[in-house]
Amino acid sequence: MMRARFERYHIEVKDAPPKFRIPPRFFVKRYNNCSNVQECTQACVYGVHVVGKDGKIAEPINDLCRGCYVCVLKCPDLALSVEENIESQHMGNEYFTGDRIRTIYFEAETGRVPVSGTGYDGPFAGRGFDGIWFDFSEIVRPTRDGIHGREFISTSVDFGRRPSRLVFDEEGKLLSSDPRIIEIPIPMILEAPLTLGEEGHLRLAAVKAASKLRTFAIVDLKNCNGDLLPYISNIIPRIYPGEITEAEDVIHLSRIVEVDLKDRDYETQDIIDRIRRVNPSVLISFSLPFDDASHKRAYALTEKGADIIHLYMSDQNVERDPDSITSALQRTHSYLVEKNVREKVTLVSSGGIAEAAHVPKSIILGADAVGLGLAYQIALGCKVCYSAHHSGDCQLRIESQDVEWAVQRIANLVGSWRDQLLEILGGMGLREVRRQRGEMGRAMFYNDLEAKIFGGRE
Ligand SMILES: [Zn+2]
Incomplete structure (x- = not known):
């Protein structure tokens, strides 16, 4: 018997850009020798490199960079560099770290799940919440499709x-x-x-x-x-x-x-x-x-x-x-x-x-x-x-x-x-x-x- 509690619940998300940009963690620079091969747009999974309306590669979006350096390695022109932003290291504190603040900003702006969200990529050791991680190893039948709704999962x-x-x-x-x-x-x-x-x-x-x-x-x-x-x-x-x-x-x-x-x-x-x-x-x-x-x-x-x-x-x-x-x-x-x-x-x-x-x-x-x-x-x-x-x-x-x-x-x-x-x-x-x-x-x-x-x- 279906119970009333299984009604669908939906949170309407809408872009809400912050009033103040927080300092990016990395600066991505593109030099003049870029020949517009656009290899970087494929290389970056975080969306730092995009093609502009004029068909040319646009200025890198620093906010999205996670410092993986894949674009630097893949660029055939050697036209990219990634540098850490010293200013951003002073953001937050030991617990509400710069990375956590940046993630909260992304989530609050877009309502989306960040690429490296959910804490999977966190430190494999730590104290408090950081010393706990989810055990997905004994799954017989994972109900994988929770978000997209083919299989209903209740958060009530x-x-x-x-x-x-x-x-x-x-x-x-x-x-x-x-x-x-x-x-x-x-x-x-x-x-x-x-x-x-x-x-x-x-x-x-x-x-x-x-x-x-x-x-x-x-x-x-x-x-x-x-x-x-x-x-x-x-x-x-x-x-x-x-x-x-x-x-x-x-x-x-x-x-x-x-x-x-x-x-x-x-x-x-x-x-x-x-x-x-x-x-x-x-x-x-x-x-x-x-x-x-x-x-x-x-x-x-x-x-x-x-x-x-x-x-x-x-x-x-x-x-x-x-x-x-x-x-x-x-x-x-x-x-x-x-x-x-x-x-x-x-x-x-x-x-x-x-x-x-x-x-x-x-x-x-x-x-x-x-x-x-x-x-x-x-x-x-x-x-x-x-x-x-x-x-x-x-x-x-x-x-x-x-x-x-x-x-x-x-x-x-x-x-x-x-x-x-x-x-x-x-x-x-x-x-x-x-x-x-x-x-x-x-x-x-x-x-x-x-x-x-x-x-x-x-
Ligand atoms: Zn405050």
Whole structure:
């Protein structure tokens, strides 16, 4: 029987060039001795060399060059050179590297899958997400054609608690509460953007993008008003425990609310009861930082009735220790499985999501969905701000006439990332992203392999 969830989901992508070009990584030079043989147009798979309208070879497109030097080698005239651009080496940081920023720019501009996307060509060793790669070696029947749609692969995920079984009392009355489930077509939500003072266009763009993508954007309670209210069904208001009373109107209108506990413990049962009194059908998410105790806190909150646990780590901390987020996520998922409550709660993981492959890698480690934060703000021109609120030399400025442009850049980025997710699911022979969750047997971990190969040696 076909279920409603198998309806087609489509992200409309459209060219959205950046407002500021980022420095190219390479400069490709063509010298005067070029005799227009055009061998380079065949040699370059990245499209650096194209023929102009006049039938002559055009100026090289530096932005597309990946520095493979094939054009230099193939040119019969020896008329090409490729040089590294020193300026571009200073872009980004150790985690949001120049290459990652360039890839995000390409994806946000075109909505397409980059030629060397999906993380296949990344370092074959590394920490955190870079120490995990997909195991496509045991495929019996790969569902290869996910993107082009001949074989349908679902990227939908469910938010909320599903009852593990129905429980009846002695008189046959159903005791277990009704499942409250919200299905979203992609395992990605948008984190609240760093704010630009009182400038709300960036928030509006995030919220409109969430609405277009049929997912959610997180917005602080104090900003859930004005221009944003028409999009309330795609907003997750973020509320602090002391704000429940003033949040009542917003809670009443919302499908999901998030209570940010930070690293403190509050009387969460009371918070849940108060929210439920205002809106019995709203999903309640608790957000807390990834740390040594997050697995136990997540379990306790699940037992109290949380529908969603949203774990987060700042990008700055992920950069400092890339293993911290991957191990905490894996530990939290495993602990909930061990305690037999994993199906009762949705896990959302935020932090360190810097490329498309980080979405399926988070899911393999046990998340149901991820929060995109800095990545979509980089797509709009942010220079990797961390907590600096796009001040200083950050060029991210969204004026009212830029909102639609920003929405399209975010939609393109998410569209490209979804296509790359489909490629990976196809490669793993999975027809649903739901089945990828916690499938650690389908991935290889650098730490494990290192132990196997170098085991016993100090
Ligand atoms: Zn910024």
